[in-house]
Amino acid sequence: MALVPGVVKGLGVTFGEIVKTVTKGAETVQYPHEKEDPVPRARGVIALHEGNCTACMLCARECPDWCIYIEGHKELAPPRRAGGKPRQVNKLDRFDIDYGLCMYCGICVEVCPFEALFWTPEFEYSEPKIADLLHDKTRLGQWMETVPDFEPYESGAEVKAKKVPRP
């Protein structure tokens, strides 16, 4: 008998929720028709800024899923100063991320010392075939347009917020 007030209260909670949904609208949105703004620093897809990549393989080696494939070759670039020795640089041949394997941990983005990888909030890239989830470097490069600017740090911070490389 002591349980009866709680039982009635429980019915009140669900009924109150019905009234709230009918009068004030639901918490959810009807997805394809209306979209929610992504939260700051949302992890949708990883974009690649090819110019910054040195094919150092750090991201591929740190990736827990081994979903990054990098191939590169060495090339001689013209010297910086006149009369100098030609420089040896790494040229990127292939940079693929398999989003069928990726678990969106973001370690590759954090570990990249050359600011070549960025998070973007885009998430609508599902495919009927799982093989199509392998994004090559052109596709990853196209995501660069969608990278939002880094939010400024709170006032008094010693480090300045990083800048996203724009073309």
Add this chain to the structure above:
Amino acid sequence: MTLALAVELAYWQETIIKLVLAFVAVLIPAGGTVYLYLFKMVSFMQSRLGPMEAGPYGSLQLLAEVGKSAQKEDIFPEKADRFVFGAAPYVVLMSTFLLVLVIPFGPDALFADFDTGVFLALAVSSISVIGILMAGWASASKYSLLGGLRAAGQLIAYELPLVLAVVGVVIQAGTLSLQGIVSAQIDGAIFGWGALGNPFILTQILGFLIFLIAVQAELTQVPFDMPIAESELVSGYMTEYSGFRFLMFFIAEFATANIFAFLGAVLFLGGWSVPPFIPELFGIDPYSNVFNFIGPLVMGAKMLLLTFIIYWVRFTYPRFREDQLQTFAWKYLIPLALINISVTGLLKVVF
């Protein structure tokens, strides 16, 4: 039936019309309440909108679900008892369709007028236990067997309070006929004041509550869903069913909810009648022919009210443990129902 249409029909014509109407009386309310309550109300309770894409406000979603189930393969497990396995959904569904027979929707709008309608309804509703046991046993699956046995134990335990709760109404009305119970509520008076009639919910409120709880258990709805416990038994006796046979279990479950709501409306809320002061206002007899057409609508409204309570409870509470469930029936509901009967009988003799 003949009076309502004011045409004399041959027996076979009447039978065909009744057959079609029985399907309408079972399937339309079932579809309506599933959409209204199972799809929409539960979504609102969880602060979401539910199906919105199929038809206006998702009203055709149910057709999509039925179509999806109907086109799926009808799988028989390898070790299943094929005949019993195949027959079980029909047995369960049959009990639903037999139940609708006894329910009066108007002074003449009924399928069959039995002198012992209450008795028949309660007896027929127990047939579904056999179907559930058949399904559980024939599936050759541990989950199904456990679910079937739990269902049998629960349905037998809650059949008793259900019957005993109704006995109070029968004593007060002095008849076992459902039509008789309705007219007892129209002609009755509360201390000589007859404007509202005497809906038995006022005098039998305890019986009404026990009836609602027992119906919830009979339907194996949450909080009494131990037999079909999703998270541990994977839908119990329905585990091995797929396609159209699963759909039949599904229809039987929700149609039976409506039929029990109809039954509750007849027993406690005055059935197809409206409070007698309303017909008096328009100067018509409360038993007149008009009620053959208004009656089904009134019954529909009362059914919606009762099913609302059933689904409201269903989506509010967590599940009972098996021993709590049995204790609740045998130690609390049955003694309460017995007290209700004896007090009703005593007062019936006194007044």
